[in-house]
Amino acid sequence: MTVEAPTGPAALGQSRRGRWGAGSIAPVVVILVLLLVAVGIRQPDFYDPPALLAFLKRAAPLIILAAGQYFVIVAGDFDLSVGSLVTAEVVIAARLIDGDPGATWPVVALVLGFGLLVGLVNGLVTTLLLVPSFITTLGMYLILVGAVYTWTGGSPRGALSEEFRMLGRRGIEGVPWLGEIxxxxxxxxxxxxxxxxxxxxxxxxxxxxxxxxxxxxRLAGGRVAGVRTIAFVVSGGCAAVAAILLGGFGGVSFQVGAGLEFTAITAVVLGGVVLGGGRGSVVGAMLGALTLQTLLTLLNLLGVAGALASAVQGLIILAAVAIGGLRART
Amino acid sequence: MHDVGKSFYGVSVLSNVDIDVYPGEVHAVVGENGAGKSTLMKIASGVHQPDSGSLRIAGEPVVLHNPREAQAAGVGIIHQEFNLLPERTVAENVFLGREPTRRGLVDRRAMRARTAELLASVGAETVRPTDRVGQLGVAQQQVVEIVKALSLDARILIMDEPTAALADHEVELLYALVRRLQARGIGILYVSHRLAEVFDLSSRITVLKDGRRVVTVDTADATPEALVRHMVGRELASYYPPKAGAPGAALVTLAGAGNGRLRPIDLELRSGEVLGVGGLQGSGRSALARALFGVESFTAGQMTLDGKPVRPRSPRQAVRAGIAYVTEDRKGEGLALSQSVLDNALLASRAATPRWFGGGARTTSVRALLAAVEVHAAGVDQEVRYLSGGNQQKVVLARWLAMAPRVLLFDEPTRGIDVGAKAAIHELIRDLADKGAAVLMISSELPELLGMSDRIVVMRDGALAGELPGDASEEAVLSLATGTPHEVPA
Structure with missing residues (x-):
């Protein structure tokens, strides 16, 4: 802006991270396009706007979880507690609302608050007590599972109100061309x-x-502990939102959030974000989640059993991390 | 070793060095920081391969591709930092990776017996093979390292600053051990800063300087004064910017300020002045800068900034008080290597004074600063890891210039930087002082220290050893840093 010398720093060149280096989103975009084409061949009406929006609706919770997980991973940490946090939130909401529409909005606020609180605890334990985040959030995962089981006596009680479920299920109706948003x-x-x-x-x-x-x-004057803690709070908040949406289209069960932490981490890694921190974009993480959702849709269309989908997910995470490592080295 | 040369990334760090060690001889290698001692040792022990020249052991030419081959050829090395597993026993450490076996299982008894023998052979019976290494003192750990080398039938032992970590009474024990090894016919290459022990132990001394061998003398014919002259004797070839006239008012004062690593220090940093800090590595120079910057804060005494008492307890507080710190470890502590040039230059502004709005203006001014310090990069979006050392340092400088600090602490500002960029950084430092900043500059490179400083303090063992004017001699700095070579028995 102020300097025009061609060799000077203002001469914006293409950095070596550029197109294909570690942390870039180009690979995930290519994979996503290929998968979308494949889904389209298999199911031509996939591209009708209403169908596409319905697909995005299904993908939304995972994309939101991946965005939250991104903040934690890019700071060099992990959040393994989000899956059980989603379960806990749904179960808590069902029991507190217990079918009473009037309780909906207070409970939504409570669910959001609880998510942020869990994130805050994760962050403080990690940064102040210096527990590796892998362990902190694994501990939180077990605590939440155990606490929810104990609190409900083994099976979920109560029910979500229709107003609560509307957030995940419904939309603005009668929009021309798009149908329902x-x-x-x-x-x-x-x-x-x-x-x-x-x-x-x-x-x-x-x-x-x-x-x-x-x-x-830190030596540049940053509040390292504070920033890392905020990342956990963001992740907890995203998990709460995902829980509200999932509560809408799934039923109330202990399975609603099971395994989501790994799905989210897989998505983030697929999006080119490097485990260990410092590289990758939040757009990449969200595209990674969309890609993963597309892949699961395609597997479903191809009639691949759900159990195998889990193995595919495992393969993806191994391949993405290995390839990411190779790209970082070159 | 004959005619050995080595360069890293085109920077020649060792050229045409000849050195030889006879069986049963202690050959000392001395020189300033950066003279090429470590590189020489690393070549002898197979860590680096020479670009030119050759190595011979017992007359046979050898090529050492890695430390393992060096071990096999009979070269052992005792590093300043030990390579021991603290949770394992002495015997386990000595035979790590080549444990004696019986029927496929580790023969612990044989391992212990052999270790005990080796320990006895160096007169270190107080160390038991079953002791856990982590519970041993530093001197005993050093013995374990030596025994480990001996267990590999080392014929040549390289010792890197072996007394650096030892207490005074332990040094005597080391002397005795070295003499025993000598009597066994082992040739020892003894690297040290400390002239006193060089004179006590060695039979010959080689002086290295700027990667070249200056001289090899019989210890009997040498004097400490002559050695110091050889170590520093060089022309001030490089250009340094003109020094300050009269210094301004005191900006930072320390009164009895100290912490675990620093004895109470009284010091003034004056506006418009470059204060040079000399001393050996580990003398507390960096600890002083880090305490001023709140990394490892002062725990005692007074620090004032502009007459007001302050004691930064974190870098953030220091930055916000107008202090900047250019660390010695540029890659480990200075830069976020995967981030762009621009993001690195903006890091202090964003980290210490985050804002929601007005980022654009800040970015514009930092781009201008990057241009002003003449950073050469493919673009501001280039990852900073791909820049040369000099350009990386300029990025760090731009980061601090953006904060308009009044106090700047430089720790080895031109280490690993090519000559051209070095001069540019010197000018930037002087320019900052001329504009009224108080500058503290730590340097191991004596010409830089003398060429840049308006005033010099020399540190030794965590305390100020003395203060010198900016036009002091290299000998004066070195004698304060090493503890007056005049007292060394000749």
Whole structure:
């Protein structure tokens, strides 16, 4: 802007991270396009706007979880507690609402608050007590599972109100051409926008630096512990939102969040985000989630059993991390 | 070793060095930091391969591709930092990776017996083969390292600053051990800063300087004064910017300030002045800078900034008080290597004074700063890891310039930087002082220290050993740093 010298720093060149380096989103975009083409061949009406929106609605919880997980992973940590947090939130909401429509909105607020609180505890234990986040959140996972089972006496009680379920199920109806715009998609768009803005802000840049080199971030005057803690809070909040949406289209059960932590981590890694922190974008993480959802849809269309889908997910996470490592080395 | 040369990334760190060690001889290698001692040792022990020249052991030319081959050829090395497993026993450490076996199982008894023998052979019966290494003292751990080398039938032992970690009474024990090894016909290459022990132990001394061998002398014919002259004797070839006239007012004062690593220090940092800090590595120079910057804060005494008492307890507080710190470990602590040039240059602004709005103006001014310090990169979006050392350092400088600090602490600001960029950084440092900043500059490189500083303090063992004017001699700095070579028995 102020300098025009061609060799100077203002001469924007293509960095070596550029197109295909570790942390870039190009590979996931290519995979996503290929998968979308494959789904389209298998099911031509997939591209009708209403069908596409319905697909996005199904993908929204995973994309939101992946966005939350991204903040934690890019700072160099893990959040393994989100799956059980989703379960806990749904079960808690069902029991507290117990079919009473009047309780809906207070309980939604409570669910969000509880998610943020769990994230805060994860963050403080990790940064103040210096427990590796892998262990902190694994512990939180077990605590939540145990607490929910104990609290409900072994099987979920109560029921979600129709108002609560509406958030995940319904949308703005009668929109020309698009048909119904699901609330889940709107919520997704708002959160995705916020996530992108956050990563472009000072906070996001410092978060990346913390994941890359915490000592350098600290010596530059950064609040390393604070930034990492906020990342956990974001992840907890995203898990709460995902729980609200999932409670809408799934039933109330202990299975609603099972395994979601690994699905989210797989999605983030698939999106080119490097485990260990410092590289990768939140857009990549969300595209990774969309790609994973597309793949699961395709497997479903091809008649692959659900059990095998889990194995495919395992293969993806191994391949993505291995390839990411190779790309980082070159 | 004959005619050995080595360069890293085009920077020659060792050229045409000849050195030889006879059986039963202690050959000392001395030189300033950066003279090429470590590189020489690493070549002798197979860590690095020479670009030119050759190595011969017992007359046979050898090529050592890695430390394992060096061990097999009979070269053992005792590093300053030990390579021991603290949770394992002495015997397990000595035979790590090549445990004696019986019927496929580790023969612990044989291992212990052999270790005991080796320990006895160096007169270290106080160390037992079954002791856990982590519970041993530093001197005993060193014995374990030596015994480990002996168990490999080392004929040549390289010792890197072996007394650096030892207490005074332990040094005597090491002397005795070295003499025993000598009597067994082992040739020892003894690397040290400390002239006193070099004179006590060695039969010959080689002085290295700027990667070249200056001289090899019989210890009997040498004097400490002559050695110091050889170590520093060089022309001030490089250009340094003109020094300050009269220094300004005191900006930072320390009164009895100290912590676990620093004895109470009284010091003034003055506006417009470059204060050089000399001393050996580990003398507390970096600890002083880190305490001023709140990394490992002062725990005692007073620190004032602009007459007001302050004691930064974190880098964040220091940065916000107007202090900047350019660390010695640029890659480990200075830069977030996977982030872009621009993001690195903006890191302090964003981290210490985050904002929601107005980021654009800040970015514009940091881009201008990057241009002003003449960072050469493919673009501001390039990852900083791909820049040369000099350009990386300029990125760090731009980061701090954006904060307009009043106090700047530089720790080895030009380490690993090519000559051209070095001069540019020197000018930037001087320019900052001329604009009224108080600059503290730590340097192991004496010409830089003398060429840049308006005033010099020399540190030794965590305390200020003395203060010198900016036009002091290299000998004066070195004698304060090493503890007056005039007292060394000749």
């Amino acid at each position: 699901p609330y889940a998609v709107l919520i997704l768009l708002v959160l995705a926008g916020l996530a992108i803005l956050a990563m472009r802000s000072d906070f996001g840049k410092v978060l990346l630096a913390v994941g890359d080199n915490p000592r350098a971030a």
